[in-house]
Amino acid sequence: MNIKAILSAPPSNRMWQQYQSEKPQRLLPVGAPLVDQRLHGGIAQDGLHEFFGADHSDGTAAGAFAMLMALRLPDAETHILWVSGDKERQVSGRLHAAGLAQMGADPARLVLVQAADMRDALRAAADGIRSKAAGAVILEVQGHARLIDLTSTRRLVLAAREAGVLALLVRGDAAPMPSAATTRWQVRSAPSLPLPGNVPGFATFDINLLRHRAGIAPFAARVTWDHGDRIFHDAPLSGGLSAGSAGGKTDPELRRQSA
Amino acid sequence: MRLVACDMAALGLGMTPGMALADARARVPDLAVFDHDPQADRQLLEWIADGCERYTPSCALDPPQGLILDISGCAHIFGGTEAALARDLKMWLRRHGLTARIALGATPDSARAKARFGVRVINALPVHALDCDAKVHAALQRAGLKTVGDLAARPRAAFAARFGKDYGRTLARLLEEEDPRITPRRAAPVIQVALNFAEPVARTQDVMAAITHLAQQSAILLQERGEGGRRFEISLFRSDGHVARLAVDTGTPTRDAALLDRLFGERIDTLSDPLDPGFGYDMIHMAVPCSEHLALVQAGLESKVNVKAEKAALIDRLSVRLGPERVRHFHMGNSHIPERATFERPAQAGPPSAFRITPQMQEPQMRPFRLFDPPQPVEVTALLPDGPPRQFRWRRHVHLVHFVEGPERIAAEWWRRPAGHEPGKGGPTRDYYRVEDSEGRRFWLFRHGLYAEGGDPRWYLHGLFA
Numbered sequence A: 001m002n003i004k005a006i007l008s009a010p011p012s013n014r015m016w017q018q019y020q021s022e023k024p025q026r027l028l029p030v031g032a033p034l035v036d037q038r039l040h041g042g043i044a045q046d047g048l049h050e051f052f053g054a055d056h057s058d059g060t061a062a063g064a065f066a067m068l069m070a071l072r073l074p075d076a077e078t079h080i081l082w083v084s085g086d087k088e089r090q091v092s093g094r095l096h097a098a099g100l101a102q103m104g105a106d107p108a109r110l111v112l113v114q115a116a117d118m119r120d121a122l123r124a125a126a127d128g129i130r131s132k133a134a135g136a137v138i139l140e141v142q143g144h145a146r147l148i149d150l151t152s153t154r155r156l157v158l159a160a161r162e163a164g165v166l167a168l169l170v171r172g173d174a175a176p177m178p179s180a181a182t183t184r185w186q187v188r189s190a191p192s193l194p195l196p197g198n199v200p201g202f203a204t205f206d207i208n209l210l211r212h213r214a215g216i217a218p219f220a221a222r223v224t225w226d227h228g229d230r231i232f233h234d235a236p237l238s239g240g241l242s243a244g245s246a247g248g249k250t251d252p253e254l255r256r257q258s259a
Numbered sequence B: 001m002r003l004v005a006c007d008m009a010a011l012g013l014g015m016t017p018g019m020a021l022a023d024a025r026a027r028v029p030d031l032a033v034f035d036h037d038p039q040a041d042r043q044l045l046e047w048i049a050d051g052c053e054r055y056t057p058s059c060a061l062d063p064p065q066g067l068i069l070d071i072s073g074c075a076h077i078f079g080g081t082e083a084a085l086a087r088d089l090k091m092w093l094r095r096h097g098l099t100a101r102i103a104l105g106a107t108p109d110s111a112r113a114k115a116r117f118g119v120r121v122i123n124a125l126p127v128h129a130l131d132c133d134a135k136v137h138a139a140l141q142r143a144g145l146k147t148v149g150d151l152a153a154r155p156r157a158a159f160a161a162r163f164g165k166d167y168g169r170t171l172a173r174l175l176e177e178e179d180p181r182i183t184p185r186r187a188a189p190v191i192q193v194a195l196n197f198a199e200p201v202a203r204t205q206d207v208m209a210a211i212t213h214l215a216q217q218s219a220i221l222l223q224e225r226g227e228g229g230r231r232f233e234i235s236l237f238r239s240d241g242h243v244a245r246l247a248v249d250t251g252t253p254t255r256d257a258a259l260l261d262r263l264f265g266e267r268i269d270t271l272s273d274p275l276d277p278g279f280g281y282d283m284i285h286m287a288v289p290c291s292e293h294l295a296l297v298q299a300g301l302e303s304k305v306n307v308k309a310e311k312a313a314l315i316d317r318l319s320v321r322l323g324p325e326r327v328r329h330f331h332m333g334n335s336h337i338p339e340r341a342t343f344e345r346p347a348q349a350g351p352p353s354a355f356r357i358t359p360q361m362q363e364p365q366m367r368p369f370r371l372f373d374p375p376q377p378v379e380v381t382a383l384l385p386d387g388p389p390r391q392f393r394w395r396r397h398v399h400l401v402h403f404v405e406g407p408e409r410i411a412a413e414w415w416r417r418p419a420g421h422e423p424g425k426g427g428p429t430r431d432y433y434r435v436e437d438s439e440g441r442r443f444w445l446f447r448h449g450l451y452a453e454g455g456d457p458r459w460y461l462h463g464l465f466a
Helices: A003-008 A014-022 A033-038 A059-071 A086-092 A097-102 A118-131 A150-163 A252-258 B008-012 B021-027 B038-052 B082-095 B108-117 B134-142 B148-153 B156-163 B165-174 B204-225 B257-269 B307-322
Strands: A048-053 A079-085 A110-115 A134-142 A166-172 A183-189 A204-212 A219-226 A231-234 B059-062 B066-069 B191-201 B227-238 B243-254 B281-293 B327-332 B342-346 B370-382 B389-394 B397-410 B430-437 B442-448 B458-464
Touching: A033 A219, A033 A231, A048 A059, A048 A150, A059 A079, A059 A086, A059 A134, A059 A166, A059 A183, A059 A204, A079 A086, A079 A118, A079 B307, A086 A110, A086 A134, A086 A166, A110 A118, A110 B307, A118 A134, A118 A150, A118 B307, A150 A166, B038 B059, B038 B066, B038 B082, B066 B108, B108 B165, B134 B156, B148 B165, B156 B165, B191 B204, B204 B227, B204 B257, B204 B281, B227 B257, B243 B257, B243 B281, B243 B307, B257 B307, B307 B327, B370 B442, B389 B442, B389 B458, B397 B442
Parallel strands: A048 A166, A048 A183, A079 A110, A079 A134, A134 A166
Antiparallel strands: A110 B327, A183 A204, A204 A219, A219 A231, B059 B066, B191 B281, B227 B243, B227 B281, B327 B342, B370 B389, B370 B458, B389 B397, B397 B430, B430 B442, B442 B458
């Protein structure tokens, strides 16, 4: 979908118009047509996007989805800054270069930052965004973090908009709290389409848009990663899990909006 | 117990080092004595040496109580003569309650001997200054040779034949004929710039302004040499003699004053114990101990961001703030064991290695996204002892295995073990399984050992797939 089609798409409400008028958006398409259609073309390439693990052990899926979105950036030479803390490395394991290479990433383009605590991690992420050295900055936060609040996320959003950098926030094992993020997603590992011989197949995710700053209605989808072309495809919603019920936790802000 | 050292007052009372404590007490009953603490003496000497770096970057310890400074080319700052420098040094030491005997010489040995024996002319030095043993000393005395001057007047060859070549060399060094140079305690930097203050500065802003100025100066000097520094050190000389040192390392050679300014700002912000200016700093040094070739770069007319420079700057900045070992790149390891196949190294240590792993288009990922090191133990139920897992318990949750692929057998590195080439001694083989549970999560499990290898092999979870 090109930019003309996006602009000509019927605005869903006033917020969408406002969102459009602020600044011409560079949109990063997810790749799966069904998802991009709902998103009017993709997620903002210069915004902050939050990815929550749906369950206590879905932090891996949230982290992987964020990493894959960073790989979707059109500039294949750009660097990716992965910021995490000692706790994240302890709980969710370290990034594995061989696995990343098989996902379609070039591990040599990754810069790993391991901060001692949340404050340092937030500062490192903000510096990474402002420096424009990396096309994408991913901040991984495990569990409840008091420092990730409206103020700190607003700061990241402004920095990302200013620098034109894709900022991604990965929240494993945490309940969604009010934040200034451009979009908020809930990510869950989904059963893959098994390959012949009942062998686990390609990486598949259930993604659930919880909140969009421009007021795009929440929706759920299932996507599969194609590491050859570095693109997401729509996955058939098979199995017991239905897309509508994918959201395990409800978003407090969403509830407030609908009330 | 014996006296090791005495101060001037004690010497005046007739005490001498080496005297028995009982004798000394018998003479002066209320003599104040302290335990000998060589460690503290050494620390004091180091402290004085730090302070002496305000005179010259090249300074060597001569324990137990000597310091040798190489002041070649340093005197011009203190009015042009070496004597003026020595006077200034003596004043500085006196301000800190230290008495010192200072002597100037063309070689370290001559200066040292003059200071030790308190003479001004080398020829007047006693033959003791040769550091010779008692037998040689006695022989010299018997020959009527009392001073170094007496020795210098004689033919050197006979002397060397009688007492050995070493004494000839010592004599040559004393007579300033041979200069052995000193080995400074800190290597002389490539570039050093200094800033003196008439009034000590104490505010952090003033210190930062001074650092900015020094950074600009060293940038100019580096540019003249066509080089960039990899390490920059700031020495802050406090007026009470204490010296604080701050250093920043950079991943690539640089002479960007603005960048250095930022890095030192970060460094000061992240000090675990903040700078204590006390009564202020009266001198600030910046040294560049390590530099590399750095060519001039033509700035482009287009406003495109120089990503490479930005990345290097970001890495330096984060490394200074968080510590170099917390900012890393991936590198290929030389092993087929998954946790050693790739490793991480500080990003400042060098660029990442090129990865030769190409994804198989028709295959899903065979290696996990996240890896646990060490692997996490899990309880596994399998239908057959050597078969794939059916269910497993990890972090108090039971996972039912729906799809499974494996085993992928990875042998241990038997060549690392003594007698590893003998059957059964190479270490346990790992059988890896890629599994997906009923909820769609994908795991990488392995059994550490085969049943054929004996024992009761344990199961581990090694990684998580996307």
